[in-house]
Amino acid sequence: MDGGLVRVRIDLAYEGTDFSGWASQPGLRTVQSTLEEALATVLRLDSRAPLTVAGRTDAGVHARGQVAHADVPLPAWKSQPELGALLDRRLPPDVRVQSVTAAPDGFDARFSALSRNYAYRISHGPTGPDPLTRRFVWWHRRPLSAARMNDASAALVGLNDFAAFCRHRPGGSTVRTLLGLSWRDDSDGLLVGTFEADAFCHSMVRSLVGCLVPVGEGRRPVDWPADVLSALVRDPAVNVAPPHGLTLEAVRYPTDHEMAQRASQTRRPRRSD
Amino acid sequence: MDGGLVRVRIDLAYEGTDFSGWASQPGLRTVQSTLEEALATVLRLDSRAPLTVAGRTDAGVHARGQVAHADVPLPAWKSQPELGALLDRRLPPDVRVQSVTAAPDGFDARFSALSRNYAYRISHGPTGPDPLTRRFVWWHRRPLSAARMNDASAALVGLNDFAAFCRHRPGGSTVRTLLGLSWRDDSDGLLVGTFEADAFCHSMVRSLVGCLVPVGEGRRPVDWPADVLSALVRDPAVNVAPPHGLTLEAVRYPTDHEMAQRASQTRRPRRSD
Numbered sequence: 001m002d003g004g005l006v007r008v009r010i011d012l013a014y015e016g017t018d019f020s021g022w023a024s025q026p027g028l029r030t031v032q033s034t035l036e037e038a039l040a041t042v043l044r045l046d047s048r049a050p051l052t053v054a055g056r057t058d059a060g061v062h063a064r065g066q067v068a069h070a071d072v073p074l075p076a077w078k079s080q081p082e083l084g085a086l087l088d089r090r091l092p093p094d095v096r097v098q099s100v101t102a103a104p105d106g107f108d109a110r111f112s113a114l115s116r117n118y119a120y121r122i123s124h125g126p127t128g129p130d131p132l133t134r135r136f137v138w139w140h141r142r143p144l145s146a147a148r149m150n151d152a153s154a155a156l157v158g159l160n161d162f163a164a165f166c167r168h169r170p171g172g173s174t175v176r177t178l179l180g181l182s183w184r185d186d187s188d189g190l191l192v193g194t195f196e197a198d199a200f201c202h203s204m205v206r207s208l209v210g211c212l213v214p215v216g217e218g219r220r221p222v223d224w225p226a227d228v229l230s231a232l233v234r235d236p237a238v239n240v241a242p243p244h245g246l247t248l249e250a251v252r253y254p255t256d257h258e259m260a261q262r263a264s265q266t267r268r269p270r271r272s273d
Numbered sequence: 274m275d276g277g278l279v280r281v282r283i284d285l286a287y288e289g290t291d292f293s294g295w296a297s298q299p300g301l302r303t304v305q306s307t308l309e310e311a312l313a314t315v316l317r318l319d320s321r322a323p324l325t326v327a328g329r330t331d332a333g334v335h336a337r338g339q340v341a342h343a344d345v346p347l348p349a350w351k352s353q354p355e356l357g358a359l360l361d362r363r364l365p366p367d368v369r370v371q372s373v374t375a376a377p378d379g380f381d382a383r384f385s386a387l388s389r390n391y392a393y394r395i396s397h398g399p400t401g402p403d404p405l406t407r408r409f410v411w412w413h414r415r416p417l418s419a420a421r422m423n424d425a426s427a428a429l430v431g432l433n434d435f436a437a438f439c440r441h442r443p444g445g446s447t448v449r450t451l452l453g454l455s456w457r458d459d460s461d462g463l464l465v466g467t468f469e470a471d472a473f474c475h476s477m478v479r480s481l482v483g484c485l486v487p488v489g490e491g492r493r494p495v496d497w498p499a500d501v502l503s504a505l506v507r508d509p510a511v512n513v514a515p516p517h518g519l520t521l522e523a524v525r526y527p528t529d530h531e532m533a534q535r536a537s538q539t540r541r542p543r544r545s546d
Binding site: 013014015062064084085088093094095096097098099126127128129130131132134135136247 | 286287288335337357358361366367368369370371372399400401402403404405407408409520
């Protein structure tokens with residue numbers, strides 16, 4: 001609490017289909033502006049309290065375990081003990097607030113996070129995904145080998161410069177720790193890839209999927225993704241997989257008393273050497 | 274095959290949200306007319322071949338294992354060995370054809386069926402269903418006891434007159450064999466009810482759900498649904514649960530050589546005595 005403000009942690013989920021992504025953009029329907037507007041209305045704020053988010057999802061990308069924070073005036077916060085339920089009543093059905101809590105000291109939804117966990121879902125059966133799940137499953141028409149994709153994925157895990165899989169941002173580092181990347185073949189031709197990293201740069205998961213899918217098809221050798229990685233430049237042969245197969249599943253944070261330390265550590269620029 | 278026609282079995286799935294149910298109705302978007310139109314176009318038929326279906330789902334109800342049949346001219350059928358793929362290309366994304374095959378002798382999608390299997394999905398957590406699944410999960414805001422609902426459900430299984438749970442149709446029997454009815458509490462506050470019967474009368478599953486939910490809440494005693502059943506008339510205290518939680522999951526058929534026998538047996542009027 002600072003200057004009469006309280007930092008509020010919001011856990012939420014959304015279907016990205018009808019949103020132009022998380023981040024506010026003038027004239028577009030985004031998750032951030034939808035939630036900021038609901039928060040300002042329910043708390044009767046004079047101006048919106050800006051939200052900081054753990055994972056800035058792109059247009060069409062979904063979230064089931066997104067985390068955001070906002071600093072709101074203490075009296076407003078105290079006046080609404082049922083804030084989560086009120087927000088849910090105010091929000092459209094494609095965004096759901098799961099919980100709203102006073103954040104522990106030093107909490108920052110973005111910088112305190114230890115890791116982000118994404119899932120990428122691919123239907124590789126001949127008839128396409130179940131129509132009930134088609135909004136969050138990519139229909140790739142050719143069969144894929146999970147075993148080949150797992151072999152190729154293992155070579156990408158670890159502390160690496162992922163420049164080959166990131167949209168370039170001047171001055172931004174592309175060094176990340178990929179903590180885990182694996183594929184499992186569920187029933188009915190549904191293949192689910194699980195990605196965990198300290199953080200992901202822009203379009204990184206979808207570029208990794210786009211590089212691993214040709215390996216799963218057998219069109220590229222198993223060591224191709226590692227070759228692409230080590231080249232350190234974007235390879236035009238790598239397609240970026242479509243957004244609707246991607247879901248932010250969870251964000252991990254340290255224990256409450258390690259929160260501030262983690263945030264100050266993460267704010268330091270990353271180095272690859 | 275009869276008179277130059279071949280009976281074709283179509284296995285399909287659909288999201289019911291944007292359909293006015295299965296059965297054709299003038300001026301409305303229905304699954305039947307959408308599929309009949311696609312079939313006529315792909316096979317270049319002069320007029321639509323009418324479809325017969327295993328489960329006539331209501332507006333908003335989904336299907337993952339629906340089965341239909343149509344009788345189509347033999348030359349047209351022979352001209353399109355890739356009929357399933359062609360239909361899928363023609364159909365909107367909320368209907369998927371899983372397979373198209375020449376039906377065995379005596380097959381009738383409706384009358385040969387041994388049983389229909391429906392699932393009803395309820396989110397009974399405080400925050401509502403995952404936004405990714407909200408189109409096929411009913412958000413019931415109060416917590417439900419699966420154990421109480423299972424106890425109440427067990428008393429309904431068997432050969433019964435389900436008049437209390439059916440929309441009345443003059444001359445139609447309401448005697449059905451409910452082969453199974455059970456509830457399981459999945460992770461994240463999702464409760465799934467599984468219903469299997471030789472056949473269901475109109476609105477039967479949704480009426481059963483509407484009668485069992487107050488038991489799960491603790492507002493009604495566990496033996497209330499059995500009392501409603503034995504009264505043989507609709508009880509105004511029973512609400513019909515909303516359609517979007519309901520999905521036709523599967524239809525069971527006998528082995529090929531028993532198909533015709535099953536169809537002629539089912540066509541006989543049901544009796545409860």
